[in-house]
Amino acid sequence: MLVIKKSQFAQMGEVSFVERLRSVLLESFPEQVRAIPATELNAEILRQARRAETYGMTSETSAATFVVTAWMLGLDFDTRFEDVQHTLTSTWLTQDQKSNWLQQFSVKLLEALAH
Numbered sequence: 001m002l003v004i005k006k007s008q009f010a011q012m013g014e015v016s017f018v019e020r021l022r023s024v025l026l027e028s029f030p031e032q033v034r035a036i037p038a039t040e041l042n043a044e045i046l047r048q049a050r051r052a053e054t055y056g057m058t059s060e061t062s063a064a065t066f067v068v069t070a071w072m073l074g075l076d077f078d079t080r081f082e083d084v085q086h087t088l089t090s091t092w093l094t095q096d097q098k099s100n101w102l103q104q105f106s107v108k109l110l111e112a113l114a115h
Contacts, residue, residue: 014046017060021045021067029071044075051078055088055098062099069102073109081105 022041026033033041045067052058052066055078070077078084087093087101 018042018045057095062095065099
């Protein structure tokens, strides 16, 4: 009988998450993503997902939002913008609220930059 340890199962889920996020990034930012070696891109996706975890963003959806936001606004966006840092470190907000706030913040920022 094949037995999969909890740690192995978690690692398989992590690999799947990275692969799916890589596909999303490739679809959204094809030129930039193709310029990065796959191993480096995978490592950065995982690093950003782990950063999301430090803010309590542990669901796939909230972690994915964090990763995509990092790709759009810069890998250090969570420390460069005071409002972002304040929101992400809030103990009053759920991970879903943080994720929704990040989406709205990104849209507003990009719209402001477009004008």
